[in-house]
Amino acid sequence: MTSPADKTLQEFQSKFRGEVLLPGDTGYDEARTIWNAMIDRKPAVIARCTGCADVMEAVAYAQKAGLVVAMRGGGHNIAGNAVCSGGLMIDLSPMKSVRVDPVARTATVEPGATLGDFDHEAQAFALATPLGINSTTGVGGLTLGGGFGWLTRKYGMSVDNLVAAEIVTADGRRRRVSADQDPELFWAIRGGGGNFGVVTLFEFRLHPVGPEVFSGLVVYPFEQAREVLSRYREFVETLPDELSVWAVLRKAPPLPFLPEEVYGKGIVALALFGMGDAKEARKRLDPVRAFGRPYGEHLGVQPYTAWQQAFDPLLTPGARNYWKSHNFTELSDGAIDTVIEYAAKLSSPQSEIFIGLLGGQASRVPPEATAYAHRDTQFALNVHGRWEDPADDQRCIAWAREFFKATTPYAAGGVYVNFMTEEETDRIAAAYGPNYERLVRAKTKYDPENFFSLNQNIKPSNE
Ligand code: FAD
Secondary structure, three states: OOOHHHHHHHHHHHHOOOEEEOOOOOOHHHHHOOOOOOOOOOOOEEEEOOOHHHHHHHHHHHHHHOOOEEEEOOOOOOOOOOOOOOOEEEEOOOOOOEEEEOOOOEEEEOOOOEHHHHHHHHHHHOEEOOOOOOOOOEHHHHHHHOOOOOOHHHHOOHHHHEEEEEEEOOOOOEEEEEOOOOHHHHHHHOOOHHHOOEEEEEEEEOEEOOOEEEEEEEEEEHHHHHHHHHHHHHHHOOOOOOEEEEEEEEEOOOOOOOOHHHOOOEEEEEEEEEOOOHHHHHHHHHHHHHOOOOOEEEEEEEEHHHHHOOOHHHOOOOOEEEEEEEEEOOOOHHHHHHHHHHHOOOOOOOOEEEEEEOOOHHHHOOOOOOOOOOOOOOEEEEEEEEEOOHHHHHHHHHHHHHHHHHHHHHOOOOOOHHHOOOOOHHHHHHHHHHHHHHHHHHHHHHOOOOOOOOOOOOOOOOO
16 A cells, blocks of 8 residues: 555656655765754655756645755755755755856856856856855855855855846746846845745856965964954955955964964964955055964965865864854954954864955945845854864853854844854844845745745744
């Protein structure tokens, strides 16, 4: 006898082109494993999609079987929403195609592509669009939350460069959205995350970048942190959009340009990036080398793709991670003092406090232009708790939470939706900021049953 549930599954399997994985199948555990090792969930079914038709079948199946749905792009989201307990995991990672039109300067990107996949294709034509700083992150999740990286000060957020998308909504329909087609849905997905459907194709505007850029690190002893961060704050105030400097406080990794005795000691590392003329970038960024007395530096011209991978060794998958994040419009003395206080008692050798620089073009776009609203953010301050042993969970999480609490008085109140951990449901309205009510209206229209609920969830007004 076949139960109705089995029959629905069998029907789905017969129509699906990709792999359907069930618990116990070869590849099931690999497919459900995501970047953050804190997440260990077992979907009832994993649908490894090969194209839009598979996504439509998967949505129809989940609707019919009454299954909760998770969507996996690059699998980097810290909250782990890419995978569900029970339910259907729509795994988009097999869909990795990136097609570049170098004349129109656009890229058409499938939702399983990573930043590395994207850069590989676009840099063949010395083109790029603003994405993140770690090549294994997924283009999909990063873009739908806003997306920022080294090119953001010059060319805006990833969503500012999204010109169109194709999306399968909860009713099973595939829609093309752009400024002219379904503009409200197009607005909502540019910052509203995975709330509105499964995006099966992204179309980006590209810009000339590289193929070589000026970039690298200047590493100072932690003891000089106050001076270095104060000088940093002042320096970036007048920085041209082509340039960027981010800061990280952590224990020194074994970087070949540092003396061996520095490994494991506290450091403030400044990461420098300059697009355009390398000589000009070097000259304009030169003062960063004299914020204190560095342990060492490694600066020069290198391929943009190499710089995009420079931090990969520190951000490998498989570690336990707990992050907290705040947006800042300025780095006050109080914020700097608190950063230093907590960097002095890092919870593990891999934990870090990280300051990303935004502003520039990202801040010139009005907050209501896209669902991503935090246009006044100048700095994103993250605490990255990262460790290996589950026995350290409580201690490392507590450190991150305490730091987060201590910096709250100096923060702007908003948070980047892509850096939120699972339990931050109380920060949802703050994450979507002034666009929250409009997003609720869009959610009510396009997903009234909250079919897409595993995300930083915007609840429809009828729920
Ligand atoms: P996934 O976990 O696969 O997806 C996350 C969520 O996005 C899903 O649960 C789903 O709700 C939604 N989603 C994904 N794909 C789709 C789709 N096709 N359709 C609909 N919804 C979808 N962010 C930055 O902006 N800049 C950075 O430099 C940056 N660096 C990072 C470095 C690391 C090491 C990590 C772990 C994260 C970083 N992030 C950065 C945050 C990153 O933007 C988020 O983690 C983002 O969610 C990752 O997208 P993903 O596709 O890899 O994740």
